[in-house]
Amino acid sequence: MGQRVAGGDRAAFQLLVLRHEGRLRAFLSRAAGCDADDLAQEAFVRAWQRAGDYRGQGSYAAWIMGIGWRLFLDQRRTARRREALAAGEEISTISDPRPASDAAIDADRLLGALSPQERAALTLCFGHGWSHSEAAEIMGVPLGTVKSLVLRGRAKAQKMIGEGADA
Amino acid sequence: MTTDDRETDALLATMLAPPERAGDRGFARGVERAIDARAAYARARSRFWRSFAFEALAVGALLAGLWLLSSAPLLAPLAGAAHWGLAPPLLLILLLWFGTQRWRQT
Numbered sequence: 001m002g003q004r005v006a007g008g009d010r011a012a013f014q015l016l017v018l019r020h021e022g023r024l025r026a027f028l029s030r031a032a033g034c035d036a037d038d039l040a041q042e043a044f045v046r047a048w049q050r051a052g053d054y055r056g057q058g059s060y061a062a063w064i065m066g067i068g069w070r071l072f073l074d075q076r077r078t079a080r081r082r083e084a085l086a087a088g089e090e091i092s093t094i095s096d097p098r099p100a101s102d103a104a105i106d107a108d109r110l111l112g113a114l115s116p117q118e119r120a121a122l123t124l125c126f127g128h129g130w131s132h133s134e135a136a137e138i139m140g141v142p143l144g145t146v147k148s149l150v151l152r153g154r155a156k157a158q159k160m161i162g163e164g165a166d167a
Numbered sequence: 168m169t170t171d172d173r174e175t176d177a178l179l180a181t182m183l184a185p186p187e188r189a190g191d192r193g194f195a196r197g198v199e200r201a202i203d204a205r206a207a208y209a210r211a212r213s214r215f216w217r218s219f220a221f222e223a224l225a226v227g228a229l230l231a232g233l234w235l236l237s238s239a240p241l242l243a244p245l246a247g248a249a250h251w252g253l254a255p256p257l258l259l260i261l262l263l264w265f266g267t268q269r270w271r272q273t
Contacts, residue, residue: 010199017198018190025194026185037194044198045205107182126176127183158175 001060006051013051017044020061023128024068030111030127031120032072039075043068058137062130065138069120076116110160118153121146215269222265226258233258 004012021040028043029036046067047054054063111119117139124135125146136146233254 014195014199017195018192021191021194021198022188023185030183041194041198041201045201048198048202049205110182122179123183126179128185129180154172154175154179157179158171161175161178 003056005048006054008051013048016047016060016064020064023061024064027065027120027123027128028068028072030107030123031069031116032075035075039068039071043071046071058134062134062138065124066140069139072116110157113160114153114156117141118149118156121149122153122157125150219266219269222269223262226262226265230255230258 001012001016005016021044024043025036025040028039032039043064047064050067054060111122114122120139121135124130124138125132130138132146132150133143135150136143139146
């Protein structure tokens with residue numbers, strides 16, 4: 001399918017969009033928050049423009065997730081620079097993820113206490129079932145970094161869950 | 168891994184799992200429109216630069232022609248050498264006008 005897309009087959013690309021958009025939007029919604037749909041759309045546009053770069057070594061899902069994640073990091077960097085210029089000071093690194101639904105409020109509260117990298121690592125490894133090495137490839141960081149992000153994120157989550165149970 | 172870790176992992180897996188649903192056709196159409204719009208913009212941009220490059224070349228050729236005429240000892244008096252000084256700025260204004268017209272068209 002990836003090869004057909006690289007050859008300019010729009011119908012095949014449409015099928016790939018339909019197959020992967022749910023996971024990508026869910027991941028970006030957890031990691032990025034409010035601009036998840038715009039980021040996901042931009043990720044698919046880039047994937048179409050750079051279809052020739054996909055060599056079929058990893059899964060297409062991991063490739064498109066990686067594009068989405070890098071777009072999020074770029075957008076975050078630009079936003080932080082702009083806001084720092086406007087306010088004359090650094091802004092918080094945490095952006096609250098958008099609540100996906102009423103049932104997801106707890107997940108969002110929990111994710112809101114984590115850094116974007118921890119959110120992404122937990123979402124990829126626990127929510128989406130990627131292995132640590134696949135998550136490292138998607139996020140473009142070493143395997144050890146993902147492992148420590150997951151451990152740190154899980155420890156924070158455990159603490160929050162414990163505090164919630166005690167309250 | 169402790170029982171606590173396993174329970175936390177299971178809870179995180181449930182909380183962070185992507186929703187199980189069919190592909191969103193509206194979103195896919197949005198992606199198609201965005202791709203078409205991006206392609207149309209890229210085409211317009213390349214059209215603009217191509218035509219502007221040709222116009223700049225034409226103006227450059229005119230300038231070179233004027234310079235050659237004014238520097239030829241036989242032709243310079245015939246062409247009225249005193250007026251050549253006005254030609255380059257006028258041609259540059261023409262080039263600027265070409266550029267703005269092309270920009271407006273895109």
